[in-house]
Amino acid sequence: SKTGGRGVYSVFEPSMSDAFEARRRTEADLRAALEEEQFELHYQSLVDAREGHVVCVEALVRWRHPTRGLIPPLSFIPLAEDTGLILPLGRWILERACRDAQAWPETVDVAVNVSSVQMRQKGFGAEVLAVLAETGLAAARLEIEITESSLLEGSEATQENLAALHDAGIRIAMDDFGTGYSSLSYLRRFPIDKIKIDRSFMSEAATSADARAIIRAVAGLGISLGITTVVEGVETAQQLELARSEGVGQVQGYLLSRPQPQAMLSRTGLPQHRW
Numbered sequence: 001s002k003t004g005g006r007g008v009y010s011v012f013e014p015s016m017s018d019a020f021e022a023r024r025r026t027e028a029d030l031r032a033a034l035e036e037e038q039f040e041l042h043y044q045s046l047v048d049a050r051e052g053h054v055v056c057v058e059a060l061v062r063w064r065h066p067t068r069g070l071i072p073p074l075s076f077i078p079l080a081e082d083t084g085l086i087l088p089l090g091r092w093i094l095e096r097a098c099r100d101a102q103a104w105p106e107t108v109d110v111a112v113n114v115s116s117v118q119m120r121q122k123g124f125g126a127e128v129l130a131v132l133a134e135t136g137l138a139a140a141r142l143e144i145e146i147t148e149s150s151l152l153e154g155s156e157a158t159q160e161n162l163a164a165l166h167d168a169g170i171r172i173a174m175d176d177f178g179t180g181y182s183s184l185s186y187l188r189r190f191p192i193d194k195i196k197i198d199r200s201f202m203s204e205a206a207t208s209a210d211a212r213a214i215i216r217a218v219a220g221l222g223i224s225l226g227i228t229t230v231v232e233g234v235e236t237a238q239q240l241e242l243a244r245s246e247g248v249g250q251v252q253g254y255l256l257s258r259p260q261p262q263a264m265l266s267r268t269g270l271p272q273h274r275w
């Protein structure tokens, strides 16, 4: 019968409730982690493609879980976004990054990834300015990285926040460029200062003339529009050579530096690359 059939109970099937239970546990863990500051930032350099010096360092969050070890961001950011915990976590990340940046040379900027959930919050722009005031970091040293999905939802609050950040002298970088649907229209509608070409283009560049042509075209577009371009995911000397010859402004990837903790960064410094 309809009521007695298995279908009625399907949402309570063990595997499903296990998944809910696991999620509920992770959410509770995530809350506790915020209280106990179990998060840490690792930093990866962005290097000037022509001169070889470090111009910026990107903050990448990790969760040092008491029993599960170091957890990568893609394993907990989506849940943090769903539960709203990304708001306090994002605030912590921003503050930590701005404080850490004070220990670096003034020529080195700091880039912070910001979730679309943060960007959609009314008053987020003002919150960032408050963090700058509190930490004493100059606006010109901060870069905010957003993905196309933040702009896709393009709410009024997002527009206002982007304008407030940009007007204050904070740079806006569009991350994972080329993976969304209307990348080009965003360049007209939003105050974008930097384009980070998604690393899938670099990984295909050696074998795909099309991927290479796209990198070259975006580099040219950047020059015409006064937007800095970055190639992400540079892993080999050959890829570096290719990125440099296509005229991008900055390069980033494991070949140049792995994401590393602040303490390590202080020990090794920010190397000048010679090429």
Ligand code: C2E
Residues within 6 Å of the ligand: 044, 059, 060, 061, 072, 073, 074, 077, 093, 112, 113, 114, 115, 175, 176, 232, 233, 234, 235, 252, 253, 254, 255, 259
């Ligand atoms: P993303 O912003 O595109 O960051 C680049 C990711 O690629 C990082 O992974 C980095 O470690 C990795 N990567 C860097 N160079 C190379 C390379 O040469 N080859 C390869 N294969 N990978 C490379 P990670 O740290 O696991 O971060 C993944 C994503 O998580 C980030 O992608 C970003 O979307 C998100 N994320 C990281 N930190 C934060 C944060 O503080 N806040 C928010 N909202 N999202 C974050």
Ligand code: CA
Residues within 6 Å of the ligand: 058, 113, 145, 175
């Ligand atoms: Ca990023």
Ligand code: CA
Residues within 6 Å of the ligand: 107, 109, 140, 141
């Ligand atoms: Ca600067």
Ligand code: CA
Residues within 6 Å of the ligand: 175, 176, 196, 198, 199, 232
């Ligand atoms: Ca990216």
